[in-house]
Amino acid sequence: MDSPPLYLPLLLLTSLLTLWQGAGAQSLFTIDSVTLKLDPSGEVTSGTLMDLNCEVSVSHDQSQPLTHSFNFLRDDVLVYSKNTTEPAVLHQLTPARAANSGTYKCQVIVQDKSKGSSTHRLTVTGLQTPVLQVNSRMPFEGDEVAATCSAPDESGSLLFHFYQDQEKIKQVRATGNSVDTRLELKHAGDKHLRCYFEITMLPAAGRSNNSNTVKVMVEELFITPVMNILPGKDVIEGDIVEIVCRVVNPPPNVAVFLTKDKRVLKTASVSLSHSFRVLAEDSGEYVCKADRGNVQKEAYKSIKVKELFSKPVLVMKPREVFETEFFTLNCYTDRYSHERINISEVKYSLYRNQVLLTSGGNYSATAHPSLNGNYSCQAQAQGRGQTKKIFKNSTQIVLKAKVPVSVPLLSVVGGMLILGKPFQLQCQSDNGSLPITYTLLSPHRQAEFRVVRSPWDLALFNITSIHRSTDIHSFSCKAENNPSQPHMESSGEHLRRTATIIEPVSRPLLTMTPNMGDVAEGENLTLTCTVQRGTPPITYTWYHTKSALPLLSKTTNGMRSSHSVQGVSREHGGGYYCVTNNPSNDSQRSAIVTVGVKLAGWKKGLIAAFCILLTVSLIIIIILVKKCLLPFRRERTVELSVKPASTKTDETLRLTHGEVNEAANVTPGVMGRSVWSDHVSGSESDDQTSEETTEVPVPQYTEVHPQEVDLTRAPVKKGTDTVYSEVRNSNQARFS
Template sequence: MDSRPPNLLLVLLQLTSVIHFCQCARGQSLYTIDTVGLTILPSSPVASGTPVILRCEVSVSHHPSLHLTHIFQFLRYDVPVHSLTTSDTAVEYEINPARAADSGSYECQVTVEEKKKESFVQALTVEGLQSPILNLSKTTLYESEELIATCSAPNEKGALIFRFHQKLRSGAIEVIKQVGPSGNSSETKLVLRKVGDSVLSCNYNIPMIPDAGHSNFSNEVQVIVKGLYISPVMNVIPSTNVYEGDIIEVVCSVVSPTRNVEVYLTKDKSILKQKPVSLSHRMTVQAGDSGELVCKAEWNSVQKENYVTLSVKELFSKPQLTLSLMDIFEGERFTLSCSVTIYSPERISNETIQYSIYRNGVQLIQMDTYSTVASPSQNGNYTCKAAATTLRNNFLVKASETFVVKAKVPVSEPMVSVVGDRLVLGKPFLVHCLSETGSLPITYTLYGPDRQPDVKVVSRPGDKAIFSTPAVQKSSDIPKFLCHARNNVFTQPMISSGHRLEQRTKIIEPVSKPALIVQPNFGYVSEGQDLTLECSVARGTLPVNFTWYHTETQGSLATQTPTGPKGSHIIKGVRGEHSGGYYCESNNQANEVKRSSTVTIGVKWAAWKKGLIAVLCILLIGGLLFFIASKKDVLPFMRKRTGGLSVKSASTKTERLSLTLAEANETANVTPGVMGRSVWSEHVSGSESDDQNSVASPERPEPQYTEVQTKQADPCAVPVMKGTETVYSEVRNSKQEVPEEANGGSVEYVQMNHDTDRHSHHSHHSNHSHHSNHGEQNGHADDTINSSDTNAIDPGDCAV
């Protein structure tokens, strides 16, 4: 029989054990807390002093192989009160005996390994408080004497608040003291102020358990409070109603003294005298001694008092020191007077009063008046005293209040100045008035040209009298500003000097518009020359800053600060780029920039450049003439060529067959009759039948063009006329005449500067206007050669 299945079962069991061991090794949970229960025995509520058991039980499901440990913890109001570690599933916590302080909400918390669980909250109520016990240090005592009382509840728990009560013979109960939380016992000092028999007791409550209420009263202790007869007796001799200067005696004593009794005489909380058992105090009363006298007897903490009101009448008033002037200025005479008012003429007269006046505690005079001239040495604290002898031969002295005399200093001549010591004509400025000496307040008044007076009052040290002043245009107006200073309405004001203002002030006149002058001043300057730009101003405080600008460049050319009102800037070696506009700007300490007018400068070529161009032109013309002269032999042949200009018929009567344009200078053999005008030569038939035949001919012959041979003029002859001669040659066909040439007859037109044809050749001549003007400046008429006439005479063919 095969044994594999049993072996397989064994292997599985071993594998299960290994897996379980591994799981335990990895800390995996093989338990769970099912329930936690809390039970209070006996059930709540319970009476105070009853033993109470709190039972906590836990139920845990776990693997049989585990041995678990349970941590039990009992909590009251979430505060632990008892804990225990055990493997048991139930524990008990006993409260024996249970008191009111044990009341509260309880719960049980169980911790197993890493798991925790709490029970439901259970309430425990313990009813009833223990009756306290009262103990006193003494039961017989004097009124206000201290005793020590102790109230305790030894079986109670927690912080207790104790109260002490006194029950009088009338049955009324008063709380005489309450002590703060201090455990289950309290000791304190009590003071019983009511004389007679009384009963003391105490009780308590627990503030943490307000529902528990107050405890019953403690045992009652009877005490006897004796009266303390130490009340003093006080007498004032001769009377409590006296006159100032009288001598009185105050007697204060205890009739039935006990040991350690002290007697005090006080007035206005000031101790006049202190003695054991009794005292006597003698004094001369003053007007200020009226009031309440207090005689006080003291034994330990017990005090008894007696009061007497003292009334002191004044014989005369307190001296009063008066000044003859309200404000005293140095150099003025003033008088101090001392006086009193008599209240009791039956006991004193004015003749019996003696006066003395003091300064700084030193007697000045034994009179009621003192007169002197104010000066710094007379300043000080003045007082006066009045002394009198009463009918009872009592000597009485009274002093006045201190009177401070400080003579004012007259205001000095004010110094007027411009704020900043700098004034720009045409701009507003500030004026400052200041007197070096003078008592405040000082009133300053500023006067100026064309303005209303302005007033400033300086009342505090550090304040300044500064006036805002409109602009002035002339420096001559500066001395007209005057400042008046006054601090005494009974004297004339001090007046400043306007010339000092002018001397102390730097007056700045803004610059006028600058003028720019250039040298040379023709408006043009040749290249290579120096150009001087001179800028000047007619008015303005020196020094003046001049700045030059060129309109064609950015920035300034130069800046100069000369010692005078004129500055200059030189441009060395003027070039073409220096042409254009120039201007300058002027400015001084007034910071008002003024700009000149713009001057335009043109730059001409230098002389050597003009000479070079002239030489180049001569060389060019010479080369051209040389070229024309070299072509001289070709010109006759070119004149024999037919140069035709095709034109259409001008009318039905006459047809133009050919037009030849030739220009030549008039020679000496030209007929004078035709100089300066146009001559036309036309060969036609003697009647108009030619025209008619020409029109009626069905076939008009085509125009024939030929060259008209004219007499060649000497090209080298000097012309005798100015202007241009134009020769037109036209050949027409005629029935009456046969042309000499094979191509037909010829008609010759000659025009010489004719007025009727000027308009038709205007455009041609306009193209040569510049050349013609140049020719006119040389005194010769230019020859105009038609571009279509190949027979035109070239002046280059003439020998120079």
């Protein structure tokens, strides 16, 4: 058991002193400095005496010195500790080894304060030369000797290497500075042993020098066995052979083994004898081995055994037989030893499933499932001068009568085919031994072959398409598995009975009732979707071009279906089409039928009545307006305005074309009068005008041709003034 580290009791003592000091009066102090010195410093060789001196400087107010705890650390690991009132402590490495290499530091603790020195690197080069010792200098070959390799002054984990001459024979890891092990010396002769070591945790330290060399004389073991075979190496089956294997003048602890083909036949101490009756398979090489420890010596001898008779051969004809076919079994040997037996002395027996079938070498029968099994032949003979018979068995023959192929059935894979699309046909026989060759026959295509060799294979034939349901009747299939027998052919009845033939729907025709393009509002609209061909059930779906959603979908067995729209309104106008589908999943779409929605009859009558009423109302209004305007029109029919005479004699007469026309449209009584009048005086003209206004009769409209104004005509004069008469036409005269 490992002892506790040395620094643990020291740390405990330091803690107790610190507590004792803390119980007394508190002192005032400060740690000024901590100094570490290595002598010699830096890099030193292994075996050098090293001094590590740590000094501390403390300022305090006590008359007695304070207790200092000195701790020496290598690579931050405590390696030495001491408590003292002295200001310096010396730690010695006597001597320094490679394991002492590292970074050193001194840490000083005074009561509750601590301070460390600067670090110093120490490198110790070189390793101690190890010492090798063995417990025996004259072992036998194959023996093991105890060896010890040690480096007493080294520390740490060491890895030791052992060599025999220039060959490394072992490697051992040790926790201390020495190791004990056993070394096996395999070969005889003078051997030189040595060892060296490495420090596991310091690979940079390298390897040590080789240890001292130990000479060992390995003695040879004379245990090579002697092997004899009686009566000799060449024998005949049935002879007794004895093999003797022994070691002459053996050392202790020797064992011998007799083996053949790595199989141990017998073992004993020092010597053995093995006797047995030989057979042909006993021919070969025998090995006699002498074994002591890890050393083996061997001797080899071969035996050649001649057959008394050869292994029997069982032959079945034909090699493959079908049920109800005739087969024969024949057993024979083709070689035998003439000096020991005659061929007639070899006797045969036939067995089925290891049960005697017949005594003799021949057997014949008609194949049947009850005769299936494993057949074998056994031959026996006894040579001259031999006391026991030799038995030999032939290789077994497995007889399993093949089953003739039955009539194949031709079927559609999946049970359904669609006209115009590819499909598969399967040809299969319920009975028949594999392999079976299937042939698909059709007058419109070349014959195709499929060979089914395993139960998981299927005879599948890919058909491009057929376009008429009656074309399925042209396919047939034949199957054969015995070339000596006629093939079996399907009748096609099963295919016609089981195949479901789907004819895709033709393009539908969409018609409407009423069949005219327009439908009156409120009437019923019927859309009929019709197909010419297709296997039912057929799904009819109606669509309006304004929406992608279907209006209605129906599935029926008929070739047509209808969709009715009750009470057509303006929203029902537009394009319609239908889509048909059946189990072929091949949809067909009709052409678009446009439906126009016209006004209802009562709406047309109402509009016509309203138009007539409006027309009559307008006529009445016009008549009333004319009657109201008639008196006013009479007053303004003819208005003759005569202007007073002007003092100017050079004025010309002005008369518009309209005024001429109005003047022409006068009453018959006035028509003879000229538009030109002589006014005697202004009062007379006024009286005349007034009188005419009150007595003018109802005007009569007569076509008047205006006359051109004669500008050469002399104006009417009164006194010295020239008087012009002006005919004016009123607005009312224009209406007339």
